Amino acid sequence: MFDPIHLADSVNIDQAWKSLAQVARGQLTDGQCGSLELDIQAAFAADSERQSRYSREAAGLQLDFSRHAVNPALWSALLDLASAAEIKTAAAAMFSGEAINHTEGRQVLHAALRAGLDSRLSDAKFPQKQQIQQVCKRLAVLVEQVRSGARCGYSGCAFTDVVNIGIGGSDLGPAMVTQALTPYHSKLTLHFVSNVDPSHLVNTLKKLNPQTTLFVIASKTFTTLETLTNATSSRQWLQQHAGVDVDLSEHFVAVSSNVEKAEAFGIERDSIYPMWDWVGGRYSLWSAIGLPIALAVGWKNFKALCNGAASMDRHFIEAPLDQNLPVILSLLEVLSVNVLGAQSHAVLPYDQNLAQLPAFLQQLTMESNGKRVDRKGELLARASCPIVWGAAGTNGQHSFHQLLHQGTHCIPADFLVPLQSHNPLDDQHVHLVTNCMAQAKALLFGKSEAEAKRELLQAGCSEQQADLLAPHKVLPGNRPSLTLSFEKTTPETLGALIALYEHKVFASSVIWQVNAFDQWGVELGKQIGVSIYQEIQHRRSNKKSASVFDPSTEALLQQLMTLESNKKDERKPALSN
């Protein structure tokens, strides 16, 4: 039986951390501004097998981490840490349905959503299997009905546009995947509205025809402030165009575990699709939350996405630590944060359709492992999750790569690149791939002052000019990165890629001994937001204060109230095209 609090043997894991630190002291040298670094260039020169030694393959993904800050001694110490942390035991506990989200008393079964009938992942302890199959059938029917025009709007026209209203996990995953699979889209156009800022909804709806717009309202509790206010405003918009007596039920679908609240909003029971306690929001694109994806690319492609993820699930369970892609990515993260002192991690997809991947991984990673206490509730002695950020290449090259190459902070980078394009336009995609290769090469091998000076002299500079300029053109190199390459961004490959990062995050949570599946840190802000809003309503009616906030909040609140009383006429429920 899995013990949710005492995850790994503390003697073993403490020893593994100590060994890692000791090895690091022997292998690393001092860099600029207090950083530590490995001479990766020298490691390449010393080991002709290095590239193949640190390359792996699984589920259609090629991983090359030979450019990262590893060598045999460090890699061995990292594998010992993975072993001491008992990642495999923890993974088995997750897949077998133990309540590993112990602070909420919940199972963690997003992998089961994509397992199909695979018996390794679903057993007698898993009664949810039937529910999953039932909901999949209902979703497949809905997708077919909307895409074929069998389900249509109040005027009898087929839907042309779908607006997904959700936030966080009910937005980032579906939006990222929908964009990533653009080459698989049919005629339906998908839109995503998340922010409570009314501009988000207004800007979206002004381009749309109410007669042909379907809304998907995605909120586990059906009480999320942003989602409910946008859903209410959307219904008003439809009513303004259709008239208040018209039946708009065909225009709304809900994804929620709160059937009563969704029905009370006016959504038909058979248009409500469930969410479950055993699927976390940031892991939910495989559930009914993925409906917008399926509407965009069709049910067959949505299943292919799930199948790709299931391949990675099997790999994560079966492959030994040294061959296990999620474990390897996790160990490189731990190395970066806890040994090299990196506070952030760059994700650089060389694929414009993957432009939203960094934002998706930002939530997946930072909401999961942005924790300061371990599973027992004790303060962590070591840093945990880094900041995840990035942008699609080549765009970043003309923006922040300057700092990647010549800044003073250690920023490990993941380069992701499909070797073939869905849009092979002359050699543009080959330029994309060569740029990706070139950036990783430049980060690692850099340019010395002697090289820089030689180039300057060759270009006609005087000795004095060359001496002045050369230091500015030096790239120190030895900056760690890894490359994930794949043949093409297909549903299967994308599914595997997402599952890879999901399990990487889980593996890191096991090493850091935190619970990756709760998010208690976000509660307080919501509570305070409600109390400030209540106070605003109070002051609007009573003209005096019921509560006094801290001076900084109070100052802004008073600015807001003053502006509001000067411009009362501007607050209105106005939404029309």
Place this chain on the structure above:
Amino acid sequence: MFDPIHLADSVNIDQAWKSLAQVARGQLTDGQCGSLELDIQAAFAADSERQSRYSREAAGLQLDFSRHAVNPALWSALLDLASAAEIKTAAAAMFSGEAINHTEGRQVLHAALRAGLDSRLSDAKFPQKQQIQQVCKRLAVLVEQVRSGARCGYSGCAFTDVVNIGIGGSDLGPAMVTQALTPYHSKLTLHFVSNVDPSHLVNTLKKLNPQTTLFVIASKTFTTLETLTNATSSRQWLQQHAGVDVDLSEHFVAVSSNVEKAEAFGIERDSIYPMWDWVGGRYSLWSAIGLPIALAVGWKNFKALCNGAASMDRHFIEAPLDQNLPVILSLLEVLSVNVLGAQSHAVLPYDQNLAQLPAFLQQLTMESNGKRVDRKGELLARASCPIVWGAAGTNGQHSFHQLLHQGTHCIPADFLVPLQSHNPLDDQHVHLVTNCMAQAKALLFGKSEAEAKRELLQAGCSEQQADLLAPHKVLPGNRPSLTLSFEKTTPETLGALIALYEHKVFASSVIWQVNAFDQWGVELGKQIGVSIYQEIQHRRSNKKSASVFDPSTEALLQQLMTLESNKKDERKPALSN
């Protein structure tokens, strides 16, 4: 005369750094995982004037930095550093046209673009004034012609869509501002294509009508790989629809300093608008690079944007250090990086239309100050520029805010919030503002374990459950942030906001003693990219290698070549709707 290399007196600035470190040792306490922190809560309790003491106003922007990690001793030491760094002298040098970009021998005159006839900013040493006025006149005419339909496409129809093709500074600024000013848009729809990835262009063009699409090709040298390949593919797309013999000259405008290359591409001389050496790419939205903005919002609003920036320019020159918004933001950045040890900086605009601001500031900040040597070329002894990242609120609250509240890294945050909305839809915007206030309050005041436990007991938990859960619900607080609030996101306010960050970046560069206006670190990647592409062409024709790359590059190259030879038929110049 300004000396570009010996910027500040080294004795003074060294002394100021030492004093700051000494004050910090006395004022800060140890946080978790080796971090340092100020007890900001206690500072509020001890000083009833704290909020007003650390609040300032300029050019329509209200700055409250009372929630940041300052107190009188630290603030005084920081101001001494600003003074020792001679920020005011450096600013005067920039505004008076000295070649402060000394590694490229260039003046830095983006502020002059928005100065109008303000004599404080333009004098006899500034012959460019006439050029600016001339180009402004030409741009204003073009904007009027396109918006009125006087300039139209090959079939005689008015333009409905404009595609800006540019990357980096020729993309991020115009794209960010165009989205930010959505409420000011007329009928023209703007699109931005930057990536060399063919999917970017293909996805954009498939929604457009060739007869009514205008292209703006923005590249200083007119040789930028991404921009030129996309421009060429765009012309092919037009030709496929219009026929090769049709005159397409009305469909193209160039912004470039290379008139010959732009003409050779086929753009008429009077449709070419200049870029100048004395305006850096990431500072160029005020120049002809801002054309897409002016097309979207009209010339009057574009001028209002410039006027807002000019107000901030005047403030930066005139206000004393202690009142100077750019200097204050810079000092808080230096405090965060060099005293608190932060490697990143979060930008959180509570305005969906400002969603691209973090990406814009990422380039502005990281490309400017992501440097490892000082102006003399000597290695920096201290860390420089942090990673800038963020997202529009409230979206981030449902994503990475978990880590902001409960992670182990110090991440100072800028909250930006307009108090009024252009789309006042019921109370949605008030919810947006209250959420912004609540997040800053939660970061600062947090929640203690005793409070968490009391809430759990009140909610019906047993003593044992409450003890288990309470540590997970603790927010330690004292996490530094600042708030920039303004009445509404207008062209004027946005201009002031951008100029504020531009000058903040400059002030930090002066303190760190780096050149903020070059970007030598991006050259090597481009060189290597060209050499890999040449090698691919060589192998395609000769079937054997001319160059051998490092093993990691070689492995990926071979994968690419193998796939290509297996799928030769897929590489084709195909672009049609």
